Amino acid sequence: MSRAVAIEDLSVVIKGKEVLRKIHFSLEEGVFLGIVGPNGGGKTTLIRTILGLVRATSGSVSVFGRNPESLLTGDNVFGYLPQHQNIDPNFPATALDIALMGRYRAAGLLRWPGKQDREKALQALSVMGAEDLKDAQYSQLSGGQQQRISIARALAGDPRMLILDEPSTGIDVVGQEDFYHLLKGLQKKMNLTILMVSHDIGTVTTYVDEIACLNINLYYHGNPLGALNEKVLTSLYGKNVDVLMHTDVCDKCERLRK
Ligand SMILES: Nc1ncnc2c1ncn2[C@@H]1O[C@H](COP(=O)(O)OP(=O)(O)O)[C@@H](O)[C@H]1O
Ligand SMILES: [Mg+2]
Missing domain, CATH: 3.40.50.300 (P-loop containing nucleotide triphosphate hydrolases)
Structure with a gap:
């Protein structure tokens, strides 16, 4: 397997605002990664950095071993x-x-x-x-x-x-599952x-x-079930975690706890 994405210590500042902070992760070729997190958490910016459309303020991004900007042509x-x-x-x-x-x-x-x-x-x-x-x-x-x-x-x-x-x-919802x-x-x-950004962490x-949980910081990257715990979800969604969690997410958390 070859490495599809390697991100090291990536920070992105846009108009004086830190949008991504010291992101570090890699992804092997052929993997299906879900990226979740709240609105404004930097998901689109991360993707655009991988696409070579947004430049890293510090740190590095490589895609199949190359600088993403060189892949635009x-x-x-x-x-x-x-x-x-x-x-x-x-x-x-x-x-x-x-x-x-x-x-x-x-x-x-x-x-x-x-x-x-x-x-x-x-x-x-x-x-x-x-x-x-x-x-x-x-x-x-x-x-x-x-x-x-x-x-x-x-x-x-x-x-x-x-x-x-x-x-x-x-x-x-039915259409989404088929999709x-x-x-x-x-x-x-x-x-x-x-790489798919989604709101629907449950489905x-x-x-x-693999799943990446992003809210300026990368709070979690790994096996999807490992993201479904209170600590990770609270770092993403704060105190609203109970309201935001879908019932099926709660079910999965319950099963995990047992
Ligand atoms: N071109 C831009 N100009 C100003 N602010 C931006 C720009 N792109 C992103 N941002 C800011 O960066 C933050 C993250 O945005 P974004 O990556 O779109 O998050 P998400 O996709 O998770 O909702 C937001 O606060 C947004 O306002
Ligand atoms: Mg977005």
């Missing part, structure tokens, strides 16, 4: 689904058009997508169980369907690492390294291999 390493997507809901585009956008990097912005790009985009739709939606208008699809199409776009460029920032916001299940399948089938622990 050249080989396609990342498939990225940002927290706030910039697809205009009224833009007339089919699902296939959206998936093809994931090929721009390979095809070049100025080149008309070719047969291979089309095949890759269709393949990505099919992996996401959305091939039959290819001619549908993106704007007419449900939230869950749009999410699948967006991930197909991220996969169409053949990434080694898939990075998803709160992908399940606005999707019902995590699908990601788990992708991880195995394509040997993908997956996410069932599917990920």
Whole structure:
């Protein structure tokens, strides 16, 4: 196994405010990592640092042994689904058009997508169980369907690492579980390294291999069940921990205590 991410003593200060403090962790290739923590805890910033979009104030980040900024051009390493997507809901585009956008990097912005790009985009739709939606208008699809199409776009460029920032916001619980299940399948089938930011600590622990608990500091990184204790959860959510914990999180804590 090779090392996908190595972060050493990473601090990030934005506009005089410390957003990440001395973060230290590494991740092997092929691992599914969940990143959880409160709003403003630095989750998006951590991801953007790994993507080479935010620079470390001190410390270092390497991705597959390289400086992430050097990965912004050249080989396609990342498939990225940002927290706030910039697809205009009224833009007339089919699902296939959206998936093809994931090929721009390979095809070049100025080149008309070719047969291979089309095949890759269709393949990505099919992996996401959305091939039959290819001619549908993106704007007419449900939230869950749009999410699948967006991930197909991220996969169409053949990434080694898939990075998803709160992908399940606005999707019902049953849909979310199906969705995590699908990601788990992708991880195995394509040997993908997956980093996923999620609000839903209860469900996410069932599917990920490792979890990182972030609130400026990295309070925990490791086996998901190890995060479900009062000490870690209080460092994330403070005194509101009882209110914020889902019932299934409480159930897991109970089982752990026994
Ligand atoms: N470009 C920016 N300009 C100003 N503040 C920022 C910027 N990016 C992040 N921050 C601040 O950094 C903190 C962490 O933000 P973020 O990484 O988005 O957290 P999360 O994704 O966990 O909600 C927040 O307090 C946010 O206001
Ligand atoms: Mg965020």
